[in-house]
Amino acid sequence: METLWLMPAIVCYAISAAIFIFERTSSESTSGQTRATGYAVAMLGGGAIFHALDLTARGLQAGNIPVTNFAQALSFLAWLTALAGLLMIVRLRMAVIGAFVAPAVTIALGAASLTMKARRIVLPATLHSVWLPIHVTLAILGYAMFVLAASVSIVYLAYESRLKSKRALGPANEAAPSLEKLDRINYRLLGWGFIMLSFAIVSGAIWADATWGHFWSWEPKESWSLVIWILYASLLESRLTVGWRGRRAAALTIVLFTVLVGSFVGVNLIFPGKHGGSFG
Amino acid sequence: MDQTLFIVGINHRTAAVAVRERLAFADDEITAALRRLRKASPAVAEAALISTCNRVEVVGVANDAASAARETLAFLAFDRNVEEGAFVEAVYSFEGRDAARHMFRVGASLDSMVVGEPQILGQLKSAYAQAGEAGTVGLVLHRAFHKAFSVAKRVRKGTLIGHGSVSVSSAAVSLAGQIFDRLSDKTVMLMGAGKMAELTARQLKALGIESLLITSRTFDRAVALARELGGTAVPYDSYKPYLKMVDVLIGSVASTKPVLGPEEFESVVRERRYRPMFLIDMGVPRNFDERLNAMRNVYLYDIDDLGAVVQRSIGDREQEAKKAEQIVELELESFLKWMAGLDLIPTIKDIRYSIERLRDVELGRHRGWLAGLDASERERVELLTRGLTNKLLHRILSGLKQRDDKVLDGAFAAEVARRLLGAEFDAADEDEDDADDEIADD
Numbered sequence: 001m002e003t004l005w006l007m008p009a010i011v012c013y014a015i016s017a018a019i020f021i022f023e024r025t026s027s028e029s030t031s032g033q034t035r036a037t038g039y040a041v042a043m044l045g046g047g048a049i050f051h052a053l054d055l056t057a058r059g060l061q062a063g064n065i066p067v068t069n070f071a072q073a074l075s076f077l078a079w080l081t082a083l084a085g086l087l088m089i090v091r092l093r094m095a096v097i098g099a100f101v102a103p104a105v106t107i108a109l110g111a112a113s114l115t116m117k118a119r120r121i122v123l124p125a126t127l128h129s130v131w132l133p134i135h136v137t138l139a140i141l142g143y144a145m146f147v148l149a150a151s152v153s154i155v156y157l158a159y160e161s162r163l164k165s166k167r168a169l170g171p172a173n174e175a176a177p178s179l180e181k182l183d184r185i186n187y188r189l190l191g192w193g194f195i196m197l198s199f200a201i202v203s204g205a206i207w208a209d210a211t212w213g214h215f216w217s218w219e220p221k222e223s224w225s226l227v228i229w230i231l232y233a234s235l236l237e238s239r240l241t242v243g244w245r246g247r248r249a250a251a252l253t254i255v256l257f258t259v260l261v262g263s264f265v266g267v268n269l270i271f272p273g274k275h276g277g278s279f280g
Numbered sequence: 281m282d283q284t285l286f287i288v289g290i291n292h293r294t295a296a297v298a299v300r301e302r303l304a305f306a307d308d309e310i311t312a313a314l315r316r317l318r319k320a321s322p323a324v325a326e327a328a329l330i331s332t333c334n335r336v337e338v339v340g341v342a343n344d345a346a347s348a349a350r351e352t353l354a355f356l357a358f359d360r361n362v363e364e365g366a367f368v369e370a371v372y373s374f375e376g377r378d379a380a381r382h383m384f385r386v387g388a389s390l391d392s393m394v395v396g397e398p399q400i401l402g403q404l405k406s407a408y409a410q411a412g413e414a415g416t417v418g419l420v421l422h423r424a425f426h427k428a429f430s431v432a433k434r435v436r437k438g439t440l441i442g443h444g445s446v447s448v449s450s451a452a453v454s455l456a457g458q459i460f461d462r463l464s465d466k467t468v469m470l471m472g473a474g475k476m477a478e479l480t481a482r483q484l485k486a487l488g489i490e491s492l493l494i495t496s497r498t499f500d501r502a503v504a505l506a507r508e509l510g511g512t513a514v515p516y517d518s519y520k521p522y523l524k525m526v527d528v529l530i531g532s533v534a535s536t537k538p539v540l541g542p543e544e545f546e547s548v549v550r551e552r553r554y555r556p557m558f559l560i561d562m563g564v565p566r567n568f569d570e571r572l573n574a575m576r577n578v579y580l581y582d583i584d585d586l587g588a589v590v591q592r593s594i595g596d597r598e599q600e601a602k603k604a605e606q607i608v609e610l611e612l613e614s615f616l617k618w619m620a621g622l623d624l625i626p627t628i629k630d631i632r633y634s635i636e637r638l639r640d641v642e643l644g645r646h647r648g649w650l651a652g653l654d655a656s657e658r659e660r661v662e663l664l665t666r667g668l669t670n671k672l673l674h675r676i677l678s679g680l681k682q683r684d685d686k687v688l689d690g691a692f693a694a695e696v697a698r699r700l701l702g703a704e705f706d707a708a709d710e711d712e713d714d715a716d717d718e719i720a721d722d
Contacts, residue, residue: 159458163459164579166585166588166589176458177461178461179458179459179556180460180461180462183556184461242553243552243553243555244554245554245555245577246554246577248554
């Protein structure tokens with residue numbers, strides 16, 4: 001199915017990404033920079049609106065939340081990431097993460113759009129329940145938090161290495177967030193992502209029990225989610241007990257994120273299981 | 281009427297402080313001095329006096345700039361009781377375009393010892409106010425000062441000239457801001473009592489640090505400084521247990537070898553659970569072993585590292601200064617246009633404003649009985665008064681714009697308007713500046 005809104009959304013995201021990246025690499029004056037940031041944020045917001053229209057159209061067609069194949073799930077993840085990213089850029093004055101969030105969203109949606117026509121899962125009537133949107137939204141929201149945490153961590157590592165090697169930031173970056181702030185935001189994002197993921201797993205189990213009569217069936221997605229849940233739990237725990245904060249926390253956040261991406265792509269495309277549509 | 285702007289003066293580049301201090305005026309002397317200048321020098325039509333630690337200059341307006349400059353110098357020598365020969369070599373003197381450029385550059389902090397430092401604009405504003413009080417500000421200086429203020433604002437907004445740290449202590453403070461989000465909940469420890477370390481502690485204190493520990497080999501010194509800065513003195517032989525609570529550690533102890541090495545610091549860092557720590561080493565020889573910088577979430581900057589930050593900021597400011605010079609040149613053209621009488625627009629705007637204002641005042645005075653009228657009658661009064669002022673304005677403005685065989689002098693037109701419209705006209709200018717301020721402060 002084609003909608004009118006997908007292309008404009010991708011174009012807006014791409015322009016936003018271009019402005020954010022250009023801004024990072026150039027050293028314009030502050031006033032110029034805030035104006036450029038404004039345009040980039042507006043484009044990101046515009047993209048999110050077009051994207052929302054696209055998701056709505058697909059949702060109406062599916063009669064439920066539009067996650068009937070991998071491309072749609074990826075698109076939904078990109079949208080939630082864009083929204084959460086916008087919130088961070090505006091509310092937390094973290095324009096710097098735009099240079100990661102906007103390109104990531106652009107690439108994700110671009111990739112999704114190429115395979116949007118792929119085989120869609122036809123949900124059996126038994127699975128059309130209120131648990132579907134709850135379970136899926138929680139899981140994807142959790143992933144969006146982890147995307148943002150990884151972006152913040154990349155910024156952290158970049159700033160940290162500049163400070164360590166005495167190449168402190170130039171005047172154009174005086175307003176850049178401090179290491180402490182980046183570390184705190186990373187921690188919060190990980191915390192929220194972990195909570196979302198926990199609830200996603202619990203809601204999935206309840207739903208499975210209601211539909212199939214058992215909470216857990218060790219299918220690939222479930223197993224991997226459990227692995228990821230354990231990994232993020234230990235990352236959060238290490239901070240509280242042995243003080244793995246700052247550089248180490250940022251590095252581990254990025255490592256865990258690559259594991260997450262691997263499992264998200266791998267499980268969905270290679271070992272679909274029940275989550276991929278084989279409901280046997 | 282062919283007036284020009286002129287400037288004579290000395291600054292930090294042309295004269296040593298020994299010369300500058302002899303010509304300097306205290307703040308409360310300036311108004312009286314300007315009155316004396318006007319009495320002593322008939323060639324000087326308007327004048328203002330700028331006296332700061334880095335400069336003493338008179339900016340004035342005269343028909344014959346050369347003799348006005350000469351008279352002004354003679355006045356300065358006489359008034360400050362300094363032989364003219366003692367400073368004449370250091371004197372610079374500009375007129376016309378060059379004088380206006382110099383004034384704008386001063387206001388934009390391009391002529392300052394530390395380019396981009398913000399105080400000069402305030403000093404220029406107070407010089408303008410003092411000259412106003414002395415009654416030595418006329419139309420040209422009035423316009424020149426306001427132009428200088430708006431140039432300064434444009435430069436500050438449009439360039440990064442005021443950014444970056446240009447002193448070692450402010451570089452340290454700025455780095456602290458790049459590591460820590462909030463300073464209020466952090467603890468600073470000052471080891472030793474070097475001047476620069478103390479200055480850094482003071483600046484951190486001013487930014488909201490509440491917890492300050494001070495230790496020094498001489499305990500009395502630590503106690504005295506603690507009392508002065510509002511901190512707590514810690515004996516030098518027992519400061520180590522406190523290290524684990526310290527976020528910013530400033531070292532300036534006189535010692536031939538590092539006072540803190542990685543072995544003993546390892547336990548400190550672990551006890552802090554690797555919360556970030558900023559070590560500022562202002563000691564020579566250095567106080568902290570440089571291997572500390574390699575420890576997790578520890579950032580160590582010694583005096584050379586801080587110096588490098590300062591050097592880079594100065595370099596950046598010089599780059600920004602080039603942009604600022606372009607802004608000055610642009611604004612200079614518009615000012616000279618006005619001076620040359622080609623530009624009547626500011627005067628026209630002022631006249632329009634002052635006549636509008638007169639109408640408002642009159643309507644305000646009759647508010648009482650106007651309120652008693654019904655809506656259509658009130659509208660007719662409104663129309664009537666507006667019709668009147670518009671007719672009047674049209675007459676005046678078309679008269680101003682009329683150019684027979686010669687160009688009407690802008691400054692002359694402004695002067696005429698000022699005399700005819702009096703207080704309202706001056707008020708118009710002030711209000712315009714306020715509007716500028718509001719835009720600039722956004």
